[in-house]
Amino acid sequence: EQVPADSESALRFETITGSGADRVTVPKGYQAQVLLSWGKALFPEVPDLDLQHLETLLTPKGADLQAKRFGYNCDFNGFFPLFQQNSSRRGLLATNHEFTSEELIFSGWPGNDNPERANFVRKFPAMVAAMKAAHGVSIAEVIKRDGQWHLAQNSSFNRRITGETPMELTGPAAGHDLLQTAADPSGKKVLGTLNNCAGGKTPWGTLLTCEENFDQYFGNLEGLESLATEESPNQAKLKKYAALHGRLSPPRELSPRGWELVDKRFDIAENPTEALRFGWVVEIDPYHPKSTPKKRTALGRFKHEGANMMVGPEGQVTVYSGDDTQFEYIYKFVSAEAYDPNNRAHNLTLLDKGTLYVARFKENGSGEWLPLVFGRNPLNKDHGFASQAEVLINTRRAADLLGATPMDRPEDIEVSPVNSKIYVALTNNILRGLELETLNGRQIVGAVDGANPRGPNKMGHILEMAEDSDDPTALTFSWEVFILCGNPADPAAKFLTSLTASSVVGPQDTYFGGYASAAKISPLASPDNLAFDQVGNLWIATDGETHGLNLAEPINNGLYAVPTAGKERGRVRQFLSGPKGCEVCGPEFTPDNRTLFVNIQHPGEGGTLSQRLSDWPEGHGQPPRPSVIVVTKTDGGKIGG
Ligand code: FEO
Ligand code: CA
Numbered sequence: 001e002q003v004p005a006d007s008e009s010a011l012r013f014e015t016i017t018g019s020g021a022d023r024v025t026v027p028k029g030y031q032a033q034v035l036l037s038w039g040k041a042l043f044p045e046v047p048d049l050d051l052q053h054l055e056t057l058l059t060p061k062g063a064d065l066q067a068k069r070f071g072y073n074c075d076f077n078g079f080f081p082l083f084q085q086n087s088s089r090r091g092l093l094a095t096n097h098e099f100t101s102e103e104l105i106f107s108g109w110p111g112n113d114n115p116e117r118a119n120f121v122r123k124f125p126a127m128v129a130a131m132k133a134a135h136g137v138s139i140a141e142v143i144k145r146d147g148q149w150h151l152a153q154n155s156s157f158n159r160r161i162t163g164e165t166p167m168e169l170t171g172p173a174a175g176h177d178l179l180q181t182a183a184d185p186s187g188k189k190v191l192g193t194l195n196n197c198a199g200g201k202t203p204w205g206t207l208l209t210c211e212e213n214f215d216q217y218f219g220n221l222e223g224l225e226s227l228a229t230e231e232s233p234n235q236a237k238l239k240k241y242a243a244l245h246g247r248l249s250p251p252r253e254l255s256p257r258g259w260e261l262v263d264k265r266f267d268i269a270e271n272p273t274e275a276l277r278f279g280w281v282v283e284i285d286p287y288h289p290k291s292t293p294k295k296r297t298a299l300g301r302f303k304h305e306g307a308n309m310m311v312g313p314e315g316q317v318t319v320y321s322g323d324d325t326q327f328e329y330i331y332k333f334v335s336a337e338a339y340d341p342n343n344r345a346h347n348l349t350l351l352d353k354g355t356l357y358v359a360r361f362k363e364n365g366s367g368e369w370l371p372l373v374f375g376r377n378p379l380n381k382d383h384g385f386a387s388q389a390e391v392l393i394n395t396r397r398a399a400d401l402l403g404a405t406p407m408d409r410p411e412d413i414e415v416s417p418v419n420s421k422i423y424v425a426l427t428n429n430i431l432r433g434l435e436l437e438t439l440n441g442r443q444i445v446g447a448v449d450g451a452n453p454r455g456p457n458k459m460g461h462i463l464e465m466a467e468d469s470d471d472p473t474a475l476t477f478s479w480e481v482f483i484l485c486g487n488p489a490d491p492a493a494k495f496l497t498s499l500t501a502s503s504v505v506g507p508q509d510t511y512f513g514g515y516a517s518a519a520k521i522s523p524l525a526s527p528d529n530l531a532f533d534q535v536g537n538l539w540i541a542t543d544g545e546t547h548g549l550n551l552a553e554p555i556n557n558g559l560y561a562v563p564t565a566g567k568e569r570g571r572v573r574q575f576l577s578g579p580k581g582c583e584v585c586g587p588e589f590t591p592d593n594r595t596l597f598v599n600i601q602h603p604g605e606g607g608t609l610s611q612r613l614s615d616w617p618e619g620h621g622q623p624p625r626p627s628v629i630v631v632t633k634t635d636g637g638k639i640g641g
């Protein structure tokens with residue numbers, strides 16, 4: 001129904017009903033257009049991918065072509081205006097390509113956990129290069145003309161960054177022994193970025209793209225561990241490498257895609273330090289297509305989901321980043337020097353010097369940021385750290401020692417442009433509430449706490465944090481649970497209208513910022529990417545199982561919007577539903593809020609190329625294609641308003 005305009009932030013779109021259909025659904029008065037799909041040529045000299053002949057990706061020239069086409073599994077979107085500071089009609093769209101879904105690309109692919117995949121990779125070794133080329137980032141000039149968005153294929157800004165693009169390691173860990181390899185004795189030159197999930201933009205117009213589950217591309221940890229048991233002059237070193245990898249747990253044997261069978265860079269026994277050159281935040285200047293992407297080591301090494309920024313009162317920049325794994329942590333980096341709106345060259349050095357902190361949540365609704373600084377007890381030689389570089393390379397271990405609070409899979413963290421509060425999507429954690437002792441070789445207590453109050457947490461929640469005095473450089477903060485996702489109408493659960501850190505919460509119980517009309521709220525599960533519109537409404541994209549919602553008909557992932565203030569605070573309503581098997585991600589508004597870019601990632605997941613669950617967006621039984629879609633209002637108005 002229509003929502004009355006009772007505040008600036010009122011959302012007036014007509015709520016859609018969750019859907020299991022294999023299509024994109026948007027509210028009445030809105031339209032969705034496919035802008036860029038996997039395989040779309042970003043350069044005029046290259047043909048688009050022929051969906052009838054995906055086997056061309058198994059041939060030696062498959063990789064060269066894929067390296068000039070839009071990649072697979074788009075996640076983050078960043079819109080960078082062109083020629084006019086706030087242009088909403090022409091800009092560069094930077095899109096992450098998180099991973100490849102081989103089972104949806106190659107009909108003979110045995111599966112990522114089937115031992116037969118080794119034979120497939122050996123039979124078609126060219127697939128490894130093609131799949132590396134489908135990872136990374138696309139930068140594409142896009143233009144709005146006659147109400148429709150178009151790719152500018154001739155643009156000199158267009159760029160593909162892949163799993164092979166030369167990059168530079170910068171900051172305190174660059175050049176460290178642990179980042180040196182046989183191929184790169186400098187420890188500063190890396191090929192490629194992998195598993196780029198979410199990201200962020202800087203006020204100086206660069207992209208921060210985040211390396212998340214990079215460990216899955218490396219195989220044969222077991223080989224390294226067995227070398228480390230043999231007496232040799234290198235034994236101490238090899239043991240150290242093995243212990244370092246252990247905290248992120250890459251595959252002990254064959255990796256899911258088997259790249260290490262073809263490219264020894266991904267064989268941990270042969271190249272024990274290569275994986276340490278991944279897990280960073282990468283800064284890319286989209287306005288300079290020849291610029292070298294920089295892996296900023298000062299921001300720490302872990303499974304970075306995203307990286308969003310707030311500028312402090314003295315000009316220092318703070319970057320918030322979650323480590324998306326069960327019982328991992330929330331971090332922030334504060335730059336040593338100040339942002340200068342008139343000095344871009346200076347701003348491009350800001351992320352190399354500063355302090356990384358990790359969050360500890362207290363039960364009284366307060367919290368503190370603990371600095372990860374070498375030399376401050378316990379981050380010293382007694383605990384295995386010899387330098388700041390080692391603290392940054394082994395960030396998780398340093399955070400363990402400091403007593404950071406293990407969270408329910410921190411995904412996107414976004415700062416409200418209206419109230420400066422910080423919103424954290426904690427996507428889910430089915431292990432929460434279990435009595436755990438160790439997990440991946442690390443001691444862990446699985447009990448619920450105020451900031452992670454549900455066990456098991458099947459449907460996730462959203463935290464609202466406020467830095468003390470709204471100063472992003474503060475060492476203390478306050479927090480509350482904003483939303484406990486789920487189905488507010490679930491008869492088997494309580495719909496809570498108040499929630500404190502000491503509330504006892506059942507696994508299906510829900511809470512929506514105190515909003516009291518359950519019937520006016522849309523059910524949602526597994527919040528992942530977040531975005532704000534210009535009036536401060538929070539937009540939530542979902543990625544996860546929706547079975548826990550206990551709905552009569554299962555629904556696909558979607559996009560939801562919720563006011564964070566006013567009478568409608570907490571009233572979550574569904575705006576978009578994605579096709580089957582997809583996650584919805586990368587919501588990004590143009591500055592005028594009249595265009596919303598959204599990604600449909602891995603449509604058809606759960607099926608295979610031969611047993612297709614989805615044929616979106618082409619229909620007619622075609623292979624599914626991860627794509628960026630553009631949502632506009634038919635009357636040209638602001639999205640949501
Ligand atoms: Fe790639 Fe944390 O989602
Ligand atoms: Ca994500």
Ligand code: CA
Binds near residue numbers: 198306412529
């Ligand atoms: Ca975001």
Ligand code: CA
Binds near residue numbers: 543
């Ligand atoms: Ca996710």
